[in-house]
Amino acid sequence: MRDTFLVGVGMTAFGKFPDAGLGSLGREAVLAALADAGVGAGDIEVIACGSARSGILQARESGVGQLVGWEAGIEGVPVYNEKAFCASGAMAFNIANLAVASGAQDVALVVGVEKMSARNGKGRPLTSDGMALESEVGYTPPAYYAMAASRHMDVYGTTREQIAAIAVKNRTAAADNPRAQYRTPITMDDVLSSKPIASPLNLLDCCPTGDGAAAAILVSAEGAERLGIVPKIKISASSVGTGYYRQQDRDMTSFGLDKRTSQRAYDLAGLGPDDVDVAEVHDSFSIAEIIHYEDLGFCAPGAGGKLVESGETALGGRIPVNTGGGLLNRGHPLGATGVAQIVELADQLLGRAGSRQVHGAKTGLAHISGGFHEGDFATSGVTILTRYGR
Amino acid sequence: MRDTFLVGVGMTAFGKFPDAGLGSLGREAVLAALADAGVGAGDIEVIACGSARSGILQARESGVGQLVGWEAGIEGVPVYNEKAFCASGAMAFNIANLAVASGAQDVALVVGVEKMSARNGKGRPLTSDGMALESEVGYTPPAYYAMAASRHMDVYGTTREQIAAIAVKNRTAAADNPRAQYRTPITMDDVLSSKPIASPLNLLDCCPTGDGAAAAILVSAEGAERLGIVPKIKISASSVGTGYYRQQDRDMTSFGLDKRTSQRAYDLAGLGPDDVDVAEVHDSFSIAEIIHYEDLGFCAPGAGGKLVESGETALGGRIPVNTGGGLLNRGHPLGATGVAQIVELADQLLGRAGSRQVHGAKTGLAHISGGFHEGDFATSGVTILTRYGR
Numbered sequence: 001m002r003d004t005f006l007v008g009v010g011m012t013a014f015g016k017f018p019d020a021g022l023g024s025l026g027r028e029a030v031l032a033a034l035a036d037a038g039v040g041a042g043d044i045e046v047i048a049c050g051s052a053r054s055g056i057l058q059a060r061e062s063g064v065g066q067l068v069g070w071e072a073g074i075e076g077v078p079v080y081n082e083k084a085f086c087a088s089g090a091m092a093f094n095i096a097n098l099a100v101a102s103g104a105q106d107v108a109l110v111v112g113v114e115k116m117s118a119r120n121g122k123g124r125p126l127t128s129d130g131m132a133l134e135s136e137v138g139y140t141p142p143a144y145y146a147m148a149a150s151r152h153m154d155v156y157g158t159t160r161e162q163i164a165a166i167a168v169k170n171r172t173a174a175a176d177n178p179r180a181q182y183r184t185p186i187t188m189d190d191v192l193s194s195k196p197i198a199s200p201l202n203l204l205d206c207c208p209t210g211d212g213a214a215a216a217i218l219v220s221a222e223g224a225e226r227l228g229i230v231p232k233i234k235i236s237a238s239s240v241g242t243g244y245y246r247q248q249d250r251d252m253t254s255f256g257l258d259k260r261t262s263q264r265a266y267d268l269a270g271l272g273p274d275d276v277d278v279a280e281v282h283d284s285f286s287i288a289e290i291i292h293y294e295d296l297g298f299c300a301p302g303a304g305g306k307l308v309e310s311g312e313t314a315l316g317g318r319i320p321v322n323t324g325g326g327l328l329n330r331g332h333p334l335g336a337t338g339v340a341q342i343v344e345l346a347d348q349l350l351g352r353a354g355s356r357q358v359h360g361a362k363t364g365l366a367h368i369s370g371g372f373h374e375g376d377f378a379t380s381g382v383t384i385l386t387r388y389g390r
Numbered sequence: 391m392r393d394t395f396l397v398g399v400g401m402t403a404f405g406k407f408p409d410a411g412l413g414s415l416g417r418e419a420v421l422a423a424l425a426d427a428g429v430g431a432g433d434i435e436v437i438a439c440g441s442a443r444s445g446i447l448q449a450r451e452s453g454v455g456q457l458v459g460w461e462a463g464i465e466g467v468p469v470y471n472e473k474a475f476c477a478s479g480a481m482a483f484n485i486a487n488l489a490v491a492s493g494a495q496d497v498a499l500v501v502g503v504e505k506m507s508a509r510n511g512k513g514r515p516l517t518s519d520g521m522a523l524e525s526e527v528g529y530t531p532p533a534y535y536a537m538a539a540s541r542h543m544d545v546y547g548t549t550r551e552q553i554a555a556i557a558v559k560n561r562t563a564a565a566d567n568p569r570a571q572y573r574t575p576i577t578m579d580d581v582l583s584s585k586p587i588a589s590p591l592n593l594l595d596c597c598p599t600g601d602g603a604a605a606a607i608l609v610s611a612e613g614a615e616r617l618g619i620v621p622k623i624k625i626s627a628s629s630v631g632t633g634y635y636r637q638q639d640r641d642m643t644s645f646g647l648d649k650r651t652s653q654r655a656y657d658l659a660g661l662g663p664d665d666v667d668v669a670e671v672h673d674s675f676s677i678a679e680i681i682h683y684e685d686l687g688f689c690a691p692g693a694g695g696k697l698v699e700s701g702e703t704a705l706g707g708r709i710p711v712n713t714g715g716g717l718l719n720r721g722h723p724l725g726a727t728g729v730a731q732i733v734e735l736a737d738q739l740l741g742r743a744g745s746r747q748v749h750g751a752k753t754g755l756a757h758i759s760g761g762f763h764e765g766d767f768a769t770s771g772v773t774i775l776t777r778y779g780r
Contacts, residue, residue, distance in 0.1 A: 061446055
């Protein structure tokens with residue numbers, strides 16, 4: 001595989017934008033990424049787009065990448081479209097990386113976009129495909145993670161306060177992110193007294209729905225040279241996997257798929273969890289971030305609650321996680337999220353994250369999972385970015 | 391890019407199968423391809439799946455590849471899902487090829503599957519996304535191709551009989567293909583007297599809807615060695631493109647996208663149209679095959695009608711096209727078609743096509759286009775396969 005580099009990122013604010021469409025949201029993110037990279041629309045040689053629910057939400061089952069490309073003035077290039085629920089953006093990033101790494105193209109655009117607000121209050125829960133039975137009996141994502149939380153508390157003694165600490169930490173981070181959907185600081189009491197959703201999780205333990213888009217530009221060394229760009233971020237690993245979400249023994253306190261996918265990413269990058277300076281971790285629900293700490297190797301199994309309690313994953317700690325607010329507060333427009341994680345890591349590695357900067361960050365990791373199917377099938381994506389050059 | 395090889399193919403019969411689902415159709419094709427390659431489900435390292443309309447038809451917007459993998463006993467590998475209408479299978483093939491060519495994986499499964507019969511007689515026409523206005527005013531695929539036919543007749547003097555000759559030729563081929571949906575021989579008179587659909591096209595000029603699946607196994611040289619396989623077919627080119635379907639000057643007698651996509655395929659393969667011994671060409675409507683002859687370089691612009699009339703594209707001619715019956719007669723379950731074309735070429739290159747064998751075929755080309763968006767945006771795929779080794 002050829003080396004690949006991240007040379008530009010852009011995103012919209014995340015929130016509820018009744019006047020915006022997939023095309024206008026995507027266009028805004030893409031134009032920002034092009035400007036950031038200093039390349040023109042005509043330089044893009046391939047598009048990979050993640051948009052999870054454009055079919056059910058906008059009656060557009062296919063062609064979102066084409067639509068966004070059209071709105072951004074990009075025409076005549078191959079367009080891949082990926083739908084893998086929360087992991088759609090990570091899948092699109094992975095395909096763009098494959099296209100450049102293989103030598104098929106030298107300059108790739110990744111865009112993730114979703115407009116979920118149209119769904120508010122209408123129709124059935126927006127759960128994954130192939131989950132008709134599970135949804136019917138109430139086994140929706142909040143219920144799933146609530147059970148995982150209960151089990152984690154029972155097996156490891158994780159406390160309700162440790163779980164809530166994720167929500168407080170990530171809201172604190174979001175307060176410094178002008179593009180985050182929810183920025184007003186909250187306290188532990190706010191989380192613990194918010195509306196119950198699925199015991200033990202309350203409203204502030206759950207990510208919101210929203211609209212938004214994010215984009216990134218990837219190049220090969222040849223592409224960078226041709227465009228006169230000096231790459232500053234290397235894509236050290238893009239790993240995706242699909243499979244049983246939980247371990248085969250149905251242990252809800254650890255997700256085997258994420259362990260395998262992250263291990264492959266570490267192997268590809270020649271790095272380990274101790275090398276990670278800043279991370280974006282899938283926090284669709286507060287408990288998820290704790291479990292993922294463990295599966296990503298940031299701490300020992302069962303120690304995730306203590307890790308957040310220690311402050312080590314907050315800004316200023318050993319390994320700040322979700323410095324942009326996470327899914328919980330930056331927001332989670334499904335297809336956009338995986339790419340928004342890349343935007344945050346790029347800003348961190350380039351030292352331009354402002355008041356939420358992780359000083360001296362050299363290696364960033366983005367992790368996302370989602371896309372349940374048939375009860376226990378999911379997709380996971382882990383990307384490792386490394387500061388490159390002087 | 392690393393060399394990639396096609397080492398196994400399989401498909402279901404195409405037709406209307408009320409008792410079959412996406413999972414069972416996909417499983418049948420995948421198990422056939424695995425058996426053909428002589429590899430096990432556990433050897434598959436990545437899946438790419440094309441299924442165009444699983445959202446609108448089966449309320450499964452995502453995860454068809456996961457479902458089919460599960461039914462075939464393949465678990466824990468990355469799964470890509472592609473939706474690009476008629477070109478979905480070609481896009482999936484292209485991604486699998488990227489995955490192997492890049493070095494990300496050594497053994498890839500491509501599967502295309504569609505179950506369209508559920509739609510029969512229900513709902514609005516199953517046209518592409520982003521075509522609400524066009525559909526409303528009757529600008530559906532048959533109307534589009536009818537206009538192209540009229541224009542081709544006017545500009546080049548192509549005759550109605552030449553257009554109908556495509557339908558007759560491809561039905562003749564299908565009669566020899568036990569997996570084809572329509573096999574009863576037809577005459578020129580049958581085509582000309584069949585029910586009018588969109589003048590000048592009649593029912594027998596239009597491909598049917600149906601159900602089916604097709605699968606293929608791709609490997610790197612390393613993968614072949616590890617599995618003890620001696621590759622006999624090299625993937626010399628997999629080219630996909632998206633863009634304006636017609637030329638920018640709105641010439642309906644030639645599709646610029648197909649010209650560009652095929653030219654890139656020829657460049658990648660280091661071959662030209664004269665090197666092609668057998669071809670699968672997108673014949674969603676009879677006129678389409680004539681126009682594509684010209685855009686693929688099989689004859690000069692405007693000479694497509696004469697080419698089919700001459701018999702050169704029938705079995706025994708200079709360049710037999712759609713030896714399996716084409717979309718018109720083998721059938722066109724959208725996501726499956728692009729992979730079924732690969733199945734036919736493999737059988738031809740391996741000399742196992744029986745009574746429809748093109749003797750001595752060394753190079754095969756598969757072409758498909760489709761997936762209109764916003765009126766004039768489409769996806770095109772061209773694959774070139776070459777007999778390899780002794």
